[in-house]
Amino acid sequence: MTILITGAGSGIGQGLAHRLSRPYQTLFLGDLHSDSLNLTQAQCSSLGAVVHTRCIDVRDRAEMAEWISESARSRLEMVFVCAGLTGGLPPSHGHPSVMEREEHARAIFETNLTGALNTLFPAIEQMRQQKPDKNGHRGRICVMSSVASFVSYPGTPSYSASKAAIDRFVVASAPSLEKQGISLTSVCCGFVKTPMVRANRFPMPGLVSTEEAVRRILRGTLRGQRRIMFPFWLGLGARLTDLLPPRLAERYYCRQPSAQPGGMPDY
Numbered sequence: 001m002t003i004l005i006t007g008a009g010s011g012i013g014q015g016l017a018h019r020l021s022r023p024y025q026t027l028f029l030g031d032l033h034s035d036s037l038n039l040t041q042a043q044c045s046s047l048g049a050v051v052h053t054r055c056i057d058v059r060d061r062a063e064m065a066e067w068i069s070e071s072a073r074s075r076l077e078m079v080f081v082c083a084g085l086t087g088g089l090p091p092s093h094g095h096p097s098v099m100e101r102e103e104h105a106r107a108i109f110e111t112n113l114t115g116a117l118n119t120l121f122p123a124i125e126q127m128r129q130q131k132p133d134k135n136g137h138r139g140r141i142c143v144m145s146s147v148a149s150f151v152s153y154p155g156t157p158s159y160s161a162s163k164a165a166i167d168r169f170v171v172a173s174a175p176s177l178e179k180q181g182i183s184l185t186s187v188c189c190g191f192v193k194t195p196m197v198r199a200n201r202f203p204m205p206g207l208v209s210t211e212e213a214v215r216r217i218l219r220g221t222l223r224g225q226r227r228i229m230f231p232f233w234l235g236l237g238a239r240l241t242d243l244l245p246p247r248l249a250e251r252y253y254c255r256q257p258s259a260q261p262g263g264m265p266d267y
């Protein structure tokens with residue numbers, strides 16, 4: 001049985017790969033860069049897993065389809081869609097107003113949304129061809145969204161929008177796929193201590209360790225939850241704030257350090 005993980009060279013993807021490593025477990029691990037991927041491979045192999053790595057860009061639809069089909073030569077049990085890109089407003093350099101650069105916004109959509117679809121569709125296709133197990137399961141797919149998906153956040157317009165789109169797609173597709181034995185889970189988590197947030201220059205309320213995030217993600221995925229949300233209070237607060245009229249919500253959002261130009265890494 002095989003588990004496939006994108007973004008496995010870092011952070012949550014790497015943490016999941018470690019946690020799922022055991023003797024004879026086959027792992028297909030993908031990421032953009034070989035250095036980080038090789039490190040994950042060494043750590044997982046030392047725990048007895050059979051590891052296949054591939055430097056792959058999730059934005060490449062044909063290559064993703066080919067890689068996922070190769071991984072499904074033995075039963076494709078679980079897929080974790082962890083590759084992702086973040087970023088916010090560029091530094092203002094004294095200009096009165098700034099907005100996200102087009103190149104930045106497009107890269108975020110192409111990775112977080114199109115890249116996730118490039119993983120999801122071939123994985124679903126492979127799982128459909130697999131026989132259901134004794135519990136009727138053909139496979140499980142878990143996709144990283146974010147608590148940011150709940151808010152129209154002025155500091156991260158394309159990140160929030162890309163995560164909202166993938167969360168909606170996953171949760172809305174889940175009922176029909178469940179009837180076919182495939183469970184879909186979306187993860188709307190707050191801040192997780194990974195390289196992605198290392199450069200953030202603002203307080204991160206509710207920050208959890210990668211180990212804690214991995215524990216919650218695995219538990220929810222194995223339970224077949226439609227959406228995993230943590231910390232609960234942060235998710236609930238985000239949802240309630242976004243119920244306010246946009247101009248009222250903006251008054252709060254625009255005061256936050258994370259909404260300031262240059263507050264987050266610029267792509």
Ligand SMILES: NC(=O)c1ccc[n+]([C@@H]2O[C@H](COP(=O)([O-])OP(=O)(O)OC[C@H]3O[C@@H](n4cnc5c(N)ncnc54)[C@H](OP(=O)(O)O)[C@@H]3O)[C@@H](O)[C@H]2O)c1
Pocket residue numbers: 006007008009010011012013030031032033036056057058059081082083084085086111115144145146147188189190191192193194195196197
């Ligand atoms: N950390 C958080 O607070 C947090 C919160 C909510 C949701 N999430 C989401 O959780 C997922 C994992 O995040 P993380 O914190 O583990 O981030 P991370 O440590 O930056 O890991 C993300 C990985 O994705 C890879 N990647 C980026 N673009 C790619 C592409 N086009 N093709 C293939 N791989 C690509 C990155 O490669 P390189 O580094 O080599 O470029 C990196 O190894 C992301 O989708 C993120 O948006 C994170």
